[in-house]
Amino acid sequence: MLWNDLREYVARLDELGFLRHVNGAHWNLELGAICEMMVESGGPALLFDDIPDYPHGFRVLSNVEKHPRRHALALGLDHTKTLAEMASDWEKRVKGFKPIPPRVVATGPVMENVVEGADVNMLSFPTPMWHEKDGNRYIGTGVAVIQKDPDTGFVNAGAYRVAVHDEKTCIIFTEPNRHGDIIRRKHWDRGEKAPVLVSVGQEPILFAMSGGTAYSCGDGLSEFEAAGFFHGSPYPVVLSPRTGIPMPATAEIVIEGYMPSPDEALIPEGPFGEWTGYYAHGRSPETPIEVTAVYYRNNPIIWGSPPTRPVRLNPEFGDFDITTKHKLEAAGIPGIQNVFNLSKPCFKVISVNQMYDEHLDEIVQVIEPGGFHHTGNHVWVLVDEDIDPSNPQEVMWAISSRLIPHSGVRVVEGTADWQLDPRVPPGQRSAATMDHSQDFGRKPYTAHNLILNCCRPFEWRDQFPKVNVNSPELRHATREKWKDLFDGA
């Protein structure tokens, strides 16, 4: 296994100088404010200890995956390479994908402490209040929510946020139609509460799978099987003695409980500062988890991944959008160099080597309408092959020098139904319900695509003025000869 547990990975970050230890920061807003400003300044990963009100050793880890080098290390890639090289190495691994089933082990470090029934106290962990306007303390942010399909035995792991409500209750926010939502509805339709495990600290690959950030597991593919592949060995799991659901054997903390149906119970959840940089969901009724047991390692670590406004300095190699690139290639479109998520939410740049007249039109037809299912308004910027789609300055320069406003701007209408888009008008957001007639509370709304064609016009691109930049050969030779000058700069 690549990393046997979260601690091995954290120790490696420490060794490389990619981690700072922070002692004494308060769980109530102080810790979260440190995280926010450290992300914006491109700072290190943070391991918080001696958190007021909690025992020494009960720790919170944060800002881990917010830098491409730390993210690359987590996934077993060479962290010394460039962003584009890392992305291309990851793409090669993704192309060889084969699921590897998990391996059941009798026990593991996660069983070092088992608390159940009357002894359960969710307030015994240093769960941060991450942002000033949050309505709850969120223990589940770097989270894998594990559920088992009662019909097929299929095991899913999804990243769905989990708040601590009181000593024995958490609240979960799972959007309608996520795999975890489909599974819990099967239990609810049978008239039973849905069992669930919430892992809030685990080696990094499982989280990358459950959040769908590094690889997206479609219907029927378990995130544990994907994690096994990217680890290069079967993922070790311990079966919960109570629910039989597998948990990562080396997890830091696993919360076990049951989710009553929306007809039975709902509790106001949120608001929570979301990944788009807003509080779109507000405070709305969501599903409780009635906690029946907690399993944790000695000196457990909560993995925090609190969203901040997505204005940080470091793009991630995971921002290369391999899925859209493959979709365009599968449609037979040549010349696609890269697709990059330059800004969030949903602002993507496609770099293309234009080869024929209708080339860009064909690209637009594949990406429309609505971008991805369950996502909102998209902005797509098409640039020529000499523009680095991951470099905001180059993209802005392409917009300001190659976009012809009267012919290069298009709005493509489409529908999408994604409730965290800040542009959804009041009253149109989804709500948790068992009502089939309302598609379980998911309300459709209309979202559109904006397409900016910032490529040179194909018909006269050879006469388009040449770019004022020296050749790679001259630049390279000059940099080599004047190494000291450039290294010092």
Ligand SMILES: Cc1cc2nc3c(=O)[nH]c(=O)nc-3n(C[C@H](O)[C@H](O)[C@H](O)COP(=O)(O)O)c2cc1C
């Ligand atoms: C850090 C992080 C937090 C997320 N939080 C939520 C959430 O609170 N609710 C939700 O429905 N999806 C959330 N997502 C998105 C889902 O985890 C993601 O779409 C995942 O692929 C869904 O897996 P599934 O198809 O197995 O449900 C989050 C993703 C990440 C990376």
Ligand SMILES: [Mn+2]
């Ligand atoms: Mn899934």
